[in-house]
Amino acid sequence: MATIAFVVHHDRPEAVALARDTAAWLTQQGHEVRLTDEDAAVAGLAPNGHAPDAIVTGLDVAVSLGGDGTMLRAVAMVAEAEVPVIGVNLGQLGYLTEVEPSGLRDALTRFLAGDYQIEERMLLAVRVEGTGGTVGTGEAIALNDAVIEKTLGGHTVRLDVEIDGRFFTPYTTDGLIVATPTGSTAYSLSARGPIVDPTHRALLLTPVSPHMLFDRTLVLEPDSIARITVAGTRPATLSVDGRLLGELAVGDSVTCTASEHVARLVIFGPRDFHGILKAKFKLGDR
Numbered sequence: 001m002a003t004i005a006f007v008v009h010h011d012r013p014e015a016v017a018l019a020r021d022t023a024a025w026l027t028q029q030g031h032e033v034r035l036t037d038e039d040a041a042v043a044g045l046a047p048n049g050h051a052p053d054a055i056v057t058g059l060d061v062a063v064s065l066g067g068d069g070t071m072l073r074a075v076a077m078v079a080e081a082e083v084p085v086i087g088v089n090l091g092q093l094g095y096l097t098e099v100e101p102s103g104l105r106d107a108l109t110r111f112l113a114g115d116y117q118i119e120e121r122m123l124l125a126v127r128v129e130g131t132g133g134t135v136g137t138g139e140a141i142a143l144n145d146a147v148i149e150k151t152l153g154g155h156t157v158r159l160d161v162e163i164d165g166r167f168f169t170p171y172t173t174d175g176l177i178v179a180t181p182t183g184s185t186a187y188s189l190s191a192r193g194p195i196v197d198p199t200h201r202a203l204l205l206t207p208v209s210p211h212m213l214f215d216r217t218l219v220l221e222p223d224s225i226a227r228i229t230v231a232g233t234r235p236a237t238l239s240v241d242g243r244l245l246g247e248l249a250v251g252d253s254v255t256c257t258a259s260e261h262v263a264r265l266v267i268f269g270p271r272d273f274h275g276i277l278k279a280k281f282k283l284g285d286r
Contacts, residue, residue: 002060002112003032005083007074008039009066015090018065018101019043025105031112034059036077056081061111061266063104067091068186072143072241075123075263079141084118084264086111095185095198095276096143098267110268119267122180122201122222123259126240132249133235140240143263144183146256147239148228149175149208151247156211158232163218164225175208175236178226178256182263185280193217197273201258222258229253 004026009015023033023045033048040049056078064074064087071087071094078085087097088104099107110116124142128135140146150157150173159176161168179188181196184204189195193206194217201222207215220226229251230236236248248254277283 001030001032003034003058004108005034005055005059005062005078006039006043007062007064007066007070007077008035008043009070009090010039010042012066012090014101015065015070016043018088018090018104020045022063022104022108023048026108052077056083059083061086063108064088064097065090068094068096069242071096075143076141076241079123079143079259079261079263082261082264084266086266095273095280096182096265098265098271107266107268111266115268117267117269119199119265119271121182121198121263121265123261123263124178124180124183124203125257125259126178126238127255128238128245128248128252129255130249130252133252134246135238135248135252136245140245141259141261142183142241143180144186144241145177145179145188146254147175147177147187147208148230148236148248148254149239151235151237155234157230157234157236159236160229160231161205162225162227162229163220165227169214170231171207171210172212173207173210176228177204177206177208178228178254179204179206185277188217194219195277203256203258225255225257227253227255 006019037049062085064071088099089097126140126146159171181200182198184196188206203220205218238245
């Protein structure tokens with residue numbers, strides 16, 4: 001029998017209903033269903049609740065019920081254990097989700113029968129040095145990006161960038177995005193960064209509204225080490241996959257490189273990334 005976790009979008013009743021229905025179906029077949037205590041309370045499945053740090057022990061698969069944001073939360077929860085993740089699309093057209101709600105039972109049946117493939121995605125390891133701000137000094141993992149941004153409206157922030165231990169340049173900017181190829185279609189894209197096939201491995205360094213002539217994205221080797229230090233006189237904030245981690249003081253640094261872990265996304269056939277792009281941007285065939 002398998003152990004399956006659900007990660008549920010809290011503000012989508014259809015996600016809650018699908019979690020309850022599918023949990024009952026799996027339990028009847030003898031499988032174990034887990035949710036975090038918070039998700040279990042939202043879904044009315046309190047007996048299935050677990051502490052976040054205990055949920056991955058012995059876990060076979062995590063199922064994300066929501067949009068891309070819920071998928072990011074699911075990946076973050078299981079990334080270090082490299083548990084595979086099935087994404088169920090309960091949002092708008094997403095880049096990460098694989099399964100429509102009506103197909104979830106079939107997808108789980110196929111997964112449990114071994115009829116699936118794994119698509120590996122690069123993850124970003126994000127470490128903070130310095131204790132002047134409110135961000136902890138541990139390591140965070142991102143599927144999409146790490147973003148260092150200004151804190152004050154109408155002002156820029158100065159960010160000094162080193163690449164592989166050598167100083168590159170200071171940026172006077174609204175922010176800097178360090179993205180994975182998966183994250184190339186997220187915030188980096190809105191800052192005019194390139195679209196990169198999500199199975200590629202690279203670091204994308206994209207400035208946000210830079211007040212300087214150099215405004216291009218740098219595409220770096222995945223094992224490059226990008227170190228960004230808050231310089232000048234103004235603090236900055238650090239967000240990882242859309243989660244605000246806190247404020248960085250002047251002198252604090254953020255180091256980004258490829259994680260030793262990968263995200264393992266469950267797919268049931270070739271993923272049509274170009275088809276998703278065509279639908280997202282309403283591109284014509286001819």
